[in-house]
Amino acid sequence: MKIIDRYLLTELLSPLLFGVFAFTSIFVGTDILFELADLMIDWGISVVTAGKLFLLSLPEVVVLTFPMSMLLATLLSFGRLSGDSEVVALKAGGISFIRLIIPVLIVALLLSGLTILANETIVPKSKDIYRKMIWDIKHQKKMPTTQKNLRIAPLESKTDKIDYIFYAYLFDGSDLTMKDVSLQDYQNGKLVQVIEAKKAKWIDEQWKFIDGIIYNVNSKDNVPTMEFETYTVKKMTREPKEIARAQKEPEEMSLEELSRHIRLREEEGKDVASLKVLYYQRYAIPFSCFIFTLIGAPLGLQPNRSGASIGLGLSIVIIFIYYAFMTIGSTLGQTGILSPVIGAWLQNIIFGLVGIGLIIKMSR
Template identity: 30%
Template sequence: MKNNILIDIQHKIRKLIHRIPLLDRWLLGELIAPLLFGLTLFTVVSLSVGVMFDLVRKIVESNLPWTIAVQVLLLKLPSFLVISFPMATLIASLLAYSRLSANSELTALRSVGVTASRMIAPAIALALLMTGLTFVFNDVIVPRTNRSAEFTLQRSLGKAIAAEKGDDIIYSRFGRVTGPDGDTGKGLTQLFYATKFRDGKMIGVTVLDFSRFGFTQMLVADHANWSEAQAKWEFNDGKILTLTPSGSTTTADFDRYFYPLSSAPLRIAKLPKDANNMTVSEAIEAEQLLSDAGDRKEARRLRVRIQEKFTVPMACLVFGLIGSSLGARPNSRTSRSQGFGISVVLIFVYYVLSFSFSSLGVKGTLDPLLAAWGPVLISLAGGGVLLRQASR
């Protein structure tokens, strides 16, 4: 039964492949080998520089078991594949089309009326496939494997690692406040601060409350926990200081005190510090929380990172267009070493441009949408110019 199912699947795959025009199948076949070469090359280099040397040092100096090191290496692999996918797409398209041009095979295609746009269509299709694959890796796989790698490494080194941890947790709550003249408007009502967050507990908590007109209240506690049953914060071992409109102050100590505030500080504390360890949905939720908390700088940074979740995979399409257009130029003769050199230069230029735009977006000089998509649009326009030159 299983054999019949497998045979049926293989038959359907063959039928699907044969539906692809012969020209496209031939060109895709020429692209696969350099794609695998580039993917292997860039992954090994980046993995060695990024994590392998550090793991070897930990094996020697910290007695990290080699089995754990291999496990961490495998968990880190998807994050380096995301980096390698665009670069491998570039070197594959550049080398494949340069070789075909050097062998006059593209000239033969031009002689029978095949345009440059039609020649690079398989490269663009492959680049789109790599774009989708990069997005899936970057959004679904990498955040989970990065967290697992960190947890596995720290646990094996005997370090106490909390699943929930953070430092300097700040949350600002805004609402309707009454001014001295009796007018009401939107303003700061509560400011929550905790020095540390460990295993669901806020440590060293200070809350400033301005919600009552004329009164300023400060609550200081040794630690606090979110109570689901009460839907309030439970503060322990602290005191409340209240400044009244008349200028007098009152102080009260407490062992346990329930304070009405949302669970937003807890959700902020649980956010991963690195946006690369967030999925798109997690990043959108984090940006909303930070916006509500009044942390405009962090919220703006996350808005840029959310857009980059989509533009990072688009680098595959950019490099696929540029590489194939360069390689498809008449009389293009690029060896493997030259192709690698050209690829390094193009990769450097693109990522410097992306980093510059990203920095301007985080700073607030550029809109987050423009900061993330600007380099992609500029590069696609450059690829279009190269394609036009290749068509002459």
């Protein structure tokens, strides 16, 4: 690493850490602390429990502040270099503006990757534990692992007609067992077979129906054809974790879980546009670290940008406009006016083009 690169990264580090602390404090002070205070007043939780909930809520907040902090750090660091005429000296030494921002752009890309990684590992686990603790507090018992009146009805991919209808009165996720189950098998949209059983259990990566009967369906009546003690239902391919996933909100799922959730809902013929927008935003929002750097670097070099208060104020304005475009893009993607991927990335596309334009202008 060259001296100039180390110097630029050193300049970037302090405002970056300041930004993480400042924006995290804003989110904590305006949201988390009020929620914890309500829990202490309404539900009588202890200070220790409140502290645990506070720590569990921090990963999501801190990760959310990374793009904002990167914008603020870029504005302040380049504003300081410009205000002290160091940029002029660097340019006189033959260092172009593009060469100047390359190490900062690399840091922004790394921070984007770190954000995606944290959203896949730390954040989902902390949110899941937080949700279960809140349930325990409000219901005075552990969150149940059972689901009642479970129904699954996927469509055939080729014909878009019903493939089968599966029903279970009760699903217990703790021992992977269902009670009072039935499966109606369809061919070309017509019912051809019904399987009923007292229970079904996940054994050897398959659902096995236990103590039941099979009916073949003709045009007149249901004809019982076989009683069984154990019968493997090959058409029921959903794993227990895919069934139990319904207990999680899409926002709490990892990318892998959300992708499977989208696929399963598509199989049932349901509208998944909003879920797809959410999925693509899991990449688009972290990538805003890079996008904000494209915007922040040339704006930081503008006259009268060296003050910290000005940099913070400009950051808030840019962030507000960014999230306004994100809201518009999400709405257009969810309603089908734009494809979900374009809707999720609309704000990055617009800000990216503006940033590239500003960089070209500054390089002349």
